[in-house]
Amino acid sequence: MDGAELELLTETFRKTMTTTPSGAALDAALTDLGWRDLLSEYPEPAIRMVFGLLGETGTHASLLNDVMGGGTPALPYAGGAWVVWSPSGPATTLDPELPLRTVPSGKPLPLAAGHRALGWWLLGTGRTMLALARIHALDRAQFGRPLAAFQAVRHRLAETLVALEGAEATLIAATDPFGSLLAKAAAGEAALTAARHCQQVLGGIGFTAEHPLHGNVRRALVLDGLLGSARELTREAGARLRAAGAAPRLVHL
Numbered sequence: 001m002d003g004a005e006l007e008l009l010t011e012t013f014r015k016t017m018t019t020t021p022s023g024a025a026l027d028a029a030l031t032d033l034g035w036r037d038l039l040s041e042y043p044e045p046a047i048r049m050v051f052g053l054l055g056e057t058g059t060h061a062s063l064l065n066d067v068m069g070g071g072t073p074a075l076p077y078a079g080g081a082w083v084v085w086s087p088s089g090p091a092t093t094l095d096p097e098l099p100l101r102t103v104p105s106g107k108p109l110p111l112a113a114g115h116r117a118l119g120w121w122l123l124g125t126g127r128t129m130l131a132l133a134r135i136h137a138l139d140r141a142q143f144g145r146p147l148a149a150f151q152a153v154r155h156r157l158a159e160t161l162v163a164l165e166g167a168e169a170t171l172i173a174a175t176d177p178f179g180s181l182l183a184k185a186a187a188g189e190a191a192l193t194a195a196r197h198c199q200q201v202l203g204g205i206g207f208t209a210e211h212p213l214h215g216n217v218r219r220a221l222v223l224d225g226l227l228g229s230a231r232e233l234t235r236e237a238g239a240r241l242r243a244a245g246a247a248p249r250l251v252h253l
Contacts, residue, residue, distance in 0.1 A: 052121070055121045055125035064114060067113050119187035122184075188224040
């Protein structure tokens with residue numbers, strides 16, 4: 001798949017996500033577009049594009065189940081919990097929008113592809129928050145000056161951008177389970193950094209239901225915990241390195 005084909009697919013998927021309600025309707029629409037065939041033939045470009053768009057558009061679909069092998073597998077969650085991505089079930093959901101339902105336990109699964117998928121989703125969510133904060137900083141004025149003219153605001157936006165760019169570089173370089181674990185941790189930390197800084201830039205309006213930032217902040221918090229939070233994955237990575245007594249080369253420069 002060349003660049004032109006990928007660009008065309010990206011626009012097609014973006015239009016579908018922005019015009020179709022999240023959940024079963026979006027699941028069906030993405031299936032009709034050939035999401036599963038795309039995942040089978042071009043797994044990495046498909047994961048990067050589609051999960052990044054989920055973050056960008058603020059939508060959700062049960063695509064993580066496909067990445068994890070199909071069906072409705074039990075997925076590890078932060079704090080030793082287990083969840084399933086299912087639109088129906090007896091358990092309560094962790095979030096009013098995402099159909100993540102708690103279950104008593106689950107079986108170990110290969111998590112590398114899921115880590116990368118969630119990493120791109122978190123990255124897309126973080127970039128959306130940064131865009132919202134940037135627009136607010138350019139449009140809003142205080143003391144006769146645009147918010148963007150204040151150094152403290154610029155620093156918060158710059159730190160957010162650096163965190164997101166670093167996470168993207170880690171995701172692009174992730175080719176094995178350990179690299180994927182680190183990439184998901186980096187993306188989770190970057191999204192949480194974006195949530196913290198962008199909330200500060202927007203101030204009180206960012207907490208209101210009228211502004212879209214609060215939904216992205218909540219989405220970042222929930223997705224960070226799925227398949228292990230940034231804090232937990234960082235600790236796991238450290239434990240592996242201590243046990244091995246050496247650090248692997250993750251990127252060849």
